[in-house]
Amino acid sequence: MTSPNPAEWIRKHGDYLFSLAVLRVGNKQTAEDLLQETFLAAIRAINDFRGDSSERTWLVSILKNKIIDHYRKRDVLRETASYLDESDQSFHQGFFEDDPMRYGHWRRERAPREWAISVEPDAMDGELGAVLQQCMQSLPEKLRSVFTAKYIEEEKSENICKELGITSSNYWVLIHRAKIIVRECLGRNWFDSK
C-alpha cells in the first residue's frame, strides 16, 4: 500500500483533475475553486485513504462530490420541470416544425446535413475534440451538468438522476436537447464548414 503524497498531487494529478472539472462545470475559475476544495478535503481526510484504490481515483471521487455539491448548492437543477415546460416551445420552434401538417419535422435550415466522418476514428485530430469541448461549454448550465455527467464522467443515468435530483423523464428531455444542440454546434463549427 502506498500512502498519499500531497506534495506530488499538483504535478501528478493537477492537470487531469483540472481538465475534468473544467469539462464538467464549463468554467476555469470555478474549476480552480473546486480543485482547491478537493485538495483541502483530501488532506483533512488523508487518514481515511485505505490504499485499495489509487491516489488518483480517490482524489477523483472527492472532486466528483465537490462538483455535485457545486451544482446542488447553486440549485442549477431546481425547478427543472418548469424550466423544461417553459422552454419547450422555443426549443421546439427552434428546431422542429410547428405546423400541424409537418408537426415535429426538422426545420429545413436546422436539419442535420451529412457529415464527412472519417472511417478511422484515430484520424480525428485534437482540433475536433477542442470544438466539441467548446460546444459542451456553451450549453445552458442545466443541460451541461447532465450532458457532461453522462458523456465525460460516463456516469450511469440512474446515478445522475439521484445526484442531481431530477426525474428520469426530465433526464431524457435534458439529454435529448443537449444532444441536439451539441450536434448542431459541432456541425456548424466543423463539418458544415469543411
Add this chain to the structure above:
Amino acid sequence: MLLRNVLYNCKEATLLIVKREQRRLSLLARLKLYYHLLHCGVCRSFQTQSMFINNLTHKIAGSLDYDPPYKLSDATAKRLGAIISEESARNKE
C-alpha cells in the same frame, strides 16, 4: 393523418435515438423508430452523428488521463501547491 404525425415526428424519433443508446426501448418504441428511420434520411444522419459524438466524448474522457486538454497555469499550480503544503503541515500538528 394521426398515424402519419406519429410516424413522421422527428422530435420524438431523435429522443428515441438518444434513449436507445442508453436503454432498451419498448417494442412499440422500437417499431416506431424503425419505421421512422426507414423513411427519414435526416434522422438517419442524426443517428450516425449522435453515435459519432458519443465516440468522440468517450475519446476525450479517456484522453484526460494522459493528455489533459486544460493545463493549470504556473501561477495557479504554485498557489495550489502552497495551499496544499500549508494544510498538510497544519494537519500534522
